[in-house]
Amino acid sequence: MKKISIFLIVPFLLFCYSTISAETRGVTKDTIKMGHITADTGPIAKDSQSITEGVRNYIRHINEEGGINNRKVELISEDSGYSIPRAMSAFKKLLYRDMVFTFFGPTSTGEATALLSQIAKEKVVTVPITAAETMSKPLKRYVFGASLSYEAAIRILFDYVMEDLKAKNPKIAIVYPDVEFGKVGRTEARIQAKIYGVELHEEILNMGSLEATSQVLSMKKYNPDFVILHHVIAPACIFLREARKFGLKTNFLTTITDTNLDTVTMAKEAARGAVGVNCFRSWYEDVPAVKKMREITLRFHPGTDKPYRSEYYTAGWIIATIFSEGMKRAGRDLTNETLLQAMETIKDFGGGGVTGPISYSPTDHRGHIYGMLYKADVEKGIVVAFGNWRKPLHP
Numbered sequence: 001m002k003k004i005s006i007f008l009i010v011p012f013l014l015f016c017y018s019t020i021s022a023e024t025r026g027v028t029k030d031t032i033k034m035g036h037i038t039a040d041t042g043p044i045a046k047d048s049q050s051i052t053e054g055v056r057n058y059i060r061h062i063n064e065e066g067g068i069n070n071r072k073v074e075l076i077s078e079d080s081g082y083s084i085p086r087a088m089s090a091f092k093k094l095l096y097r098d099m100v101f102t103f104f105g106p107t108s109t110g111e112a113t114a115l116l117s118q119i120a121k122e123k124v125v126t127v128p129i130t131a132a133e134t135m136s137k138p139l140k141r142y143v144f145g146a147s148l149s150y151e152a153a154i155r156i157l158f159d160y161v162m163e164d165l166k167a168k169n170p171k172i173a174i175v176y177p178d179v180e181f182g183k184v185g186r187t188e189a190r191i192q193a194k195i196y197g198v199e200l201h202e203e204i205l206n207m208g209s210l211e212a213t214s215q216v217l218s219m220k221k222y223n224p225d226f227v228i229l230h231h232v233i234a235p236a237c238i239f240l241r242e243a244r245k246f247g248l249k250t251n252f253l254t255t256i257t258d259t260n261l262d263t264v265t266m267a268k269e270a271a272r273g274a275v276g277v278n279c280f281r282s283w284y285e286d287v288p289a290v291k292k293m294r295e296i297t298l299r300f301h302p303g304t305d306k307p308y309r310s311e312y313y314t315a316g317w318i319i320a321t322i323f324s325e326g327m328k329r330a331g332r333d334l335t336n337e338t339l340l341q342a343m344e345t346i347k348d349f350g351g352g353g354v355t356g357p358i359s360y361s362p363t364d365h366r367g368h369i370y371g372m373l374y375k376a377d378v379e380k381g382i383v384v385a386f387g388n389w390r391k392p393l394h395p
Helices: 002-022 045-064 084-097 109-122 150-164 180-196 213-222 233-245 261-271 288-300 311-330 336-343
Strands: 031-038 072-079 102-104 171-176 199-204 226-229 251-254 275-278 358-361 364-368 371-377 382-390
Touching: 031 045, 031 084, 045 072, 045 233, 045 288, 045 311, 072 084, 084 109, 102 311, 109 180, 150 180, 150 226, 150 251, 150 275, 150 371, 171 180, 171 213, 180 199, 199 213, 213 233, 226 233, 233 251, 233 261, 261 371, 261 382, 288 311, 311 336
Parallel strands: 031 072, 031 102, 171 199, 171 226, 226 251, 251 275
Antiparallel strands: 275 371, 358 364, 371 382
């Protein structure tokens, strides 16, 4: 009888062990829990709220379509307020208390950088909303980019000035905040200035600034031919308005954070002629996949077509699209490893034209290397795309 009992118990224990070991945190037979670290309060609240709306509406759409491989997505959000300590607390709460499977966010470069070691330790697939190349260079195994990097955007702007416009010995300046995201842009501008052999003037305009008089007067003294604004929207608009007020005559260029209809509507006449680069299509563009995005959104929120949603909304939509595509490819056997491997099979994926081509591989998780140039249309309060998708000449 003892021998019979042992023969019965051992297979049972092995079955239980295999069942337990097969469980994946945040995944059940009919749900997938996803964590989302936002910055819906604080200095970039408006931008983050647009991203959050895009993420939520796409996930709602996916769930209405039956979910991902017959699993509905449950999104659990925590607001960091653009604070590194709060972002770290949000990560721990979502992972250990809410037991989420994967992460969107966080939104800032500083927050994401602080969490990289925890992401690696917990082996949790994450799509940060920051666009700094430090997220993917060198390769971070569980981190995937979904936006053109700040660095690539600055490279494209230098290419535009030097190759498209054929500027001769231009004096170029950059305005940036003294935070991690700003320093990333400043460093790349220095590299590109050295590559092209041109002058570079730098001005720091901190987050939350209410005026930019000293920076504009310093810039006016330097008399640049081109000024790159690498900032969040509110301070960038303050700089544009102050530049107009004090008669700073120059050509303004914007990176992906400021190439946005919100910049035009807030800065108004001061944004006239500004050219920028972005990798996310605008809400109002006549592109089939953008039309579909509008139709789905307006079905959820009828009567809200205007004022137009910003390009940050499109960013949230495509970030959720990429994650969903990876989970679809992973199939029902959903773990962080199968999701990681599935994400690495994505090639030239653009959500039907909502963004430029996105590709991953086992050795490259950048995703985006293409951007498009946009020009401010002050009369319409929008930015208008021109040219084609392009990548930097000096990657």
